[in-house]
Every structure is written in C-alpha cells, then in structure tokens.
Amino acid sequence: MTHLSSLGYHTIAPDLRGYGDTSAPASPTEYTVFHIVGDLVGLLDHLGLDKVFVVGHDWGAMIAWYFCLLRPDRVKALVNMSVVFSPRNPVKKPIETMRKNFGSDYYICRFQEPGVVEAELARVDTALVIKKFLTSRNPGLLCVPKEVGFGGNPNSKITLPSWLSEDDVNYFASKFRRTGFTGGLNYYRAMDLNWELTAAWTGEQIKVPVKFIVGDLDLTYNTPGVKNFIHKGGLTKHVPFLQELVIMEGVAHYINQERPQEVSEHIYDFIKKF
Numbered sequence: 001m002t003h004l005s006s007l008g009y010h011t012i013a014p015d016l017r018g019y020g021d022t023s024a025p026a027s028p029t030e031y032t033v034f035h036i037v038g039d040l041v042g043l044l045d046h047l048g049l050d051k052v053f054v055v056g057h058d059w060g061a062m063i064a065w066y067f068c069l070l071r072p073d074r075v076k077a078l079v080n081m082s083v084v085f086s087p088r089n090p091v092k093k094p095i096e097t098m099r100k101n102f103g104s105d106y107y108i109c110r111f112q113e114p115g116v117v118e119a120e121l122a123r124v125d126t127a128l129v130i131k132k133f134l135t136s137r138n139p140g141l142l143c144v145p146k147e148v149g150f151g152g153n154p155n156s157k158i159t160l161p162s163w164l165s166e167d168d169v170n171y172f173a174s175k176f177r178r179t180g181f182t183g184g185l186n187y188y189r190a191m192d193l194n195w196e197l198t199a200a201w202t203g204e205q206i207k208v209p210v211k212f213i214v215g216d217l218d219l220t221y222n223t224p225g226v227k228n229f230i231h232k233g234g235l236t237k238h239v240p241f242l243q244e245l246v247i248m249e250g251v252a253h254y255i256n257q258e259r260p261q262e263v264s265e266h267i268y269d270f271i272k273k274f
Helices: 002-006 033-047 059-070 094-102 116-122 126-135 166-179 182-189 191-197 226-231 234-238 260-271
Strands: 052-057 075-081 210-215 242-248
Touching: 002 260, 033 059, 033 191, 052 059, 059 075, 059 182, 075 260, 094 191, 116 182, 126 166, 182 191, 210 260, 226 234, 234 242, 242 260
Parallel strands: 052 075, 075 210, 210 242
Antiparallel strands: none
C-alpha cells in the first residue's frame, strides 16, 4: 500500500467481515460470497468509487475472483496471488470433492465442524498459531489429524524469517485475540453454500484483465491438479483475459510478505497499463 500510494494511487485495504476491527458474525451463513462482495460494493459506493483495481491474496484472492465474476462492472483490472480461479463443478459440492480426493484430515475438511478447530487453536498461544501459519514452507497437502490438532505443541519455538517481525506477529495476534478464529473459519464453512448459491454462474468466465502471481513453494500451487490447470490451458479457458502469469521461485504461500518489493513492482507494472 505504501509503495502504490507513493506513486499516486488511492489504496484501500478493507477488513473483511470476520477479520481485523470489523464485525465477525458467528454463523457461516453470513459469510457467503454475496455477503462479502456486497460489503465491498457497499464500501466502494460509500467512498464514491465507480471502478477500481483489485489485488487479492489467499481468501482475498478467492473473494477477488468472485468480485470479478459477479461485478466486473466495478473492476478495472485484477492482480491475484496464490489461489487460482476455481470454476464451479456443476455436479459435486467442493467439500465432498476435497474429502474424496484428499481425505477427512485435509485442513479445509477439518475446518467444517463449528467449534472443533477453535478449541484446538485455543490450547496454544495465539501468537504461536500465527507464527506457525506464516512460517510454514511445506508445499505438500496440509493434512492435520485430530490427534495432532491445529495448535500442535504449545511449547514450540519458531525462529522468524527476515521478512516477519515479532511486531508483525503480535499485531495479527492482537486482532485474532479480539475476534477469535471463527470468522476466518466461517469462510471455509460457507464453501458448500456458495456452491449452491452460485449455480447460475456455472461456466461463467472472469472477463477482466488479470495478472496471476504464485510462488513455486506455495501449497496451493502444489495441490494436485493445480499446476496442470494453470499450465495446460484450464486457467486461460476460464480467465480468457489473463495477460500475465508469474511463478516466483523459492517463495511460499505468504508471497506478498516474503517478497514485498518484488510483488509491489509486479502490481504496479500491470495496473499502470490501464
């Protein structure tokens, strides 16, 4: 944001519902893509902004894809990171598909039952949870058996990489201590509901200019089937205005924090064309 604002752009980073200092409804039914995209449209209307450049990462990337799918009229161009566009399967719900392909211990499947993962995370200091998530560099499938739990060993010692400070961790932890993790988990718990609600968009393409960036060590990039989808025509079939694809070497999931300068330059190099 500092990089782009120094170049004259008006930058906005909203706290999506469930995160930061905004509200965190308890029910997953209040986290559908219609709710989240509606929040963003409401924010743009409030600020008097007609069309914007959109930049997303992780769940922000998923919401950005939906934003462009549902309201392309509000988007100039999109720079998305880590999470590739996932076209709607007209037959199978996403959680059913993941459980079949990756097993019940796959992290998204484990997130589904309300309260279970929250209890696991509560056994460990919130700052340690944040450190574990942000410093993970294992590109394999994230599967967490119940006997292990998402909290893991509460006495773990984690050495932070150069791109992550204790101040960063403590800031993130302070926000999650306020709201808990339920809001963030509810995005996953609404995935099947999103599938039901978006039936009318089956087969619809993303029809805005797009640049997609992902690290070669990102667990999302290494999920079975994703590389073939990206490199063998699936992505361009569903995102026909994909103009740039960047695979950053030696970078894991939190690409925008690990390589902030490089990512900032990638964003600017793309949006300055429009």
